[in-house]
Amino acid sequence: MDVKYVFITGGVVSSVGKGVTSAALGRLLKERGLNVAIQKLDPYINVDPGTMSPYQHGEVYVLDDGSETDLDLGHYERFVDINLTKVCNVTTGQVYADVIAKERRGDYLGGTIQVIPHITNEIKHRIAQVSKTTNADVVIVEVGGTVGDIESLPFLEALRQMRGDVGRENCCYVHVTWLPHIAATGELKTKPTQHSVRELRSIGISPDVIIARADLPIEQELTAKIAQFCDVEQKAVLPMHTADVMYDVPLRLEELGVGDYLMDKLSLKASRQPQWEVWEHLVAESRREKPKLNIALVGKYVELHDAYFSVREALNHAGLALGVEVHIDWVHSVDLEKGIGWDEVKAADGVLVPGGFGSRGIEGKVLAAKYAREELVPYLGLCLGMQLMVVEFARNVLGYSDANSTEFDPASPHPVIDLMPDQREIADMGATMRLGVYPCELQSGTRAAEAYDKLVVDERHRHRFEFNNAYRTEFEEKGVQLSGMSPDGRLVEIAELRDHPFMLATQFHPEFLSRPTRPHPLFLAFVRAACEKAEIKQEAIVFDQEISEKV
Numbered sequence: 148m149d150v151k152y153v154f155i156t157g158g159v160v161s162s163v164g165k166g167v168t169s170a171a172l173g174r175l176l177k178e179r180g181l182n183v184a185i186q187k188l189d190p191y192i193n194v195d196p197g198t199m200s201p202y203q204h205g206e207v208y209v210l211d212d213g214s215e216t217d218l219d220l221g222h223y224e225r226f227v228d229i230n231l232t233k234v235c236n237v238t239t240g241q242v243y244a245d246v247i248a249k250e251r252r253g254d255y256l257g258g259t260i261q262v263i264p265h266i267t268n269e270i271k272h273r274i275a276q277v278s279k280t281t282n283a284d285v286v287i288v289e290v291g292g293t294v295g296d297i298e299s300l301p302f303l304e305a306l307r308q309m310r311g312d313v314g315r316e317n318c319c320y321v322h323v324t325w326l327p328h329i330a331a332t333g334e335l336k337t338k339p340t341q342h343s344v345r346e347l348r349s350i351g352i353s354p355d356v357i358i359a360r361a362d363l364p365i366e367q368e369l370t371a372k373i374a375q376f377c378d379v380e381q382k383a384v385l386p387m388h389t390a391d392v393m394y395d396v397p398l399r400l401e402e403l404g405v406g407d408y409l410m411d412k413l414s415l416k417a418s419r420q421p422q423w424e425v426w427e428h429l430v431a432e433s434r435r436e437k438p439k440l441n442i443a444l445v446g447k448y449v450e451l452h453d454a455y456f457s458v459r460e461a462l463n464h465a466g467l468a469l470g471v472e473v474h475i476d477w478v479h480s481v482d483l484e485k486g487i488g489w490d491e492v493k494a495a496d497g498v499l500v501p502g503g504f505g506s507r508g509i510e511g512k513v514l515a516a517k518y519a520r521e522e523l524v525p526y527l528g529l530c531l532g533m534q535l536m537v538v539e540f541a542r543n544v545l546g547y548s549d550a551n552s553t554e555f556d557p558a559s560p561h562p563v564i565d566l567m568p569d570q571r572e573i574a575d576m577g578a579t580m581r582l583g584v585y586p587c588e589l590q591s592g593t594r595a596a597e598a599y600d601k602l603v604v605d606e607r608h609r610h611r612f613e614f615n616n617a618y619r620t621e622f623e624e625k626g627v628q629l630s631g632m633s634p635d636g637r638l639v640e641i642a643e644l645r646d647h648p649f650m651l652a653t654q655f656h657p658e659f660l661s662r663p664t665r666p667h668p669l670f671l672a673f674v675r676a677a678c679e680k681a682e683i684k685q686e687a688i689v690f691d692q693e694i695s696e697k698v
């Protein structure tokens with residue numbers, strides 16, 4: 148069977164939920180028994196988002212193979228329950244870097260290198276790589292940004308050419324747009340959508356499906372108008388007002404018939420009927436009034452919640468499985484240093500310190516760890532959150548008041564967190580950390596082993612610094628269990644406190660492997676401990692035990 152393509156473009160404005168929509172469409176097709184892969188084409192010139200500030204870009208999502216990608220890949224993995232690979236995120240930077248390297252090698256034999264065909268061919272080559280490296284029947288390709296952006300033109304041209312290359316019958320173009328609301332007249336307007344479709348047409352792409360997004364319900368009259376002006380079948384204009392629960396999006400799209408429409412359009416055969424019971428259960432649970440648990444998330448990019456998207460979702464998944472609503476109090480670590488924000492921390496049933504880079508706000512996170520340790524408040528540390536739990540313990544329990552990570556104090560006399568030896572010679576910042584999945588062996592009888600209920604786990608990493616082994620014995624003697632280690636015994640992967648209800652931290656990022664129907668064991672254990680502190684009765688809700696598939 149030919150590989151089928153669904154191309155997704157955005158119109159009018161960005162941030163209308165194109166990533167979630169793409170992920171949800173992927174779920175619709177997976178529910179019909181198809182193998183689905185999703186690729187994001189990002190028009191910026193950075194090679195990957197790994198070096199970008201979370202303020203610019205939100206979270207950097209890490210895949211099994213260690214690629215640092217756009218956070219939309221997190222939506223794809225969570226909604227479709229697949230593990231993607233590096234071919235699934237392409238940037239302009241990668242495309243140009245490759246074409247220029249080939250030119251320098253002389254591969255083009257004296258030709259003039261141009262956007263068309265050289266850049267567009269490289270883009271098409273990368274789109275083809277997805278089906279070549281996976282067993283996907285359908286590849287969904289989402290283009291970042293909005294139609295009309297100068298920088299996305301080569302990508303759109305490549306998508307246009309794909310129709311000729313792989314055949315019209317194997318391509319479907321979906322345009323996701325926004326209907327602005329005019330408060331004075333109480334109307335939603337379709338004009339920007341009409342203009343955006345016209346712009347897309349001028350590039351040579353006629354959308355087959357228009358997903359009209361708005362903050363308010365969209366009347367049929369408006370979808371009829373869009374259908375007429377944009378020359379799209381009425382049933383292919385889908386009114387999607389903002390969902391109260393993100394995981395409701397696939398259910399709503401199914402109701403609107405887009406799953407069957409895509410199957411039809413691409414002449415695909417379903418090998419099974421969609422079964423939405425699990426997702427319906429998930430959404431019903433999300434909406435149900437539940438006891439509220441407060442978790443203080445102490446970070447430095449807290450103004451932008453997207454910077455911690457996977458952490459937020461992992462907490463949400465664990466809460467859903469335990470029948471509680473996890474409410475996150477976003478606490479700025481710099482504030483804690485100034486004595487601000489402590490009311491939230493003190494009111495919290497658990498403290499979570501996520502990953503991060505650079506020295507701003509570090510001392511605030513150390514104070515949060517100290518508070519959690521002394522007050523016996525459940526604590527979960529992720530990557531930097533582990534390193535600072537170690538620093539705090541060294542300063543206040545081992546008595547090394549000058550202990551630090553050499554990331555923040557290269558001259559610290561007690562560098563309890565230090566650069567990994569294989570990082571010392573590295574000068575480049577991009578894609579040079581310890582990245583991706585590595586195995587971790589757990590020590591039986593520890594909280595970590597109990598939570599996972601197994602002794603070897605694979606987890607995703609993104610760090611340069613590590614626990615300094617010279618201090619192992621001292622920490623262990625004073626009550627820190629190094630409950631997870633790399634199989635060669637060299638790298639500390641998990642540290643936990645023996646005499647504490649739950650103070651556990653990981654060098655890896657468990658948040659990337661949490662799935663809505665299968666919460667991550669450590670998040671589950673943390674939320675459970677927080678429930679106990681808050682004296683909230685937990686439930687044990689099992690959504691289902693789907694086995695995650697590698698594409």
Ligand code: GLN
Pocket residue numbers: 501502503504505529530531532554609610611612613
């Ligand atoms: N900055 C730390 C390191 O490089 C922690 C990284 C992180 O939290 N992802 O090791």
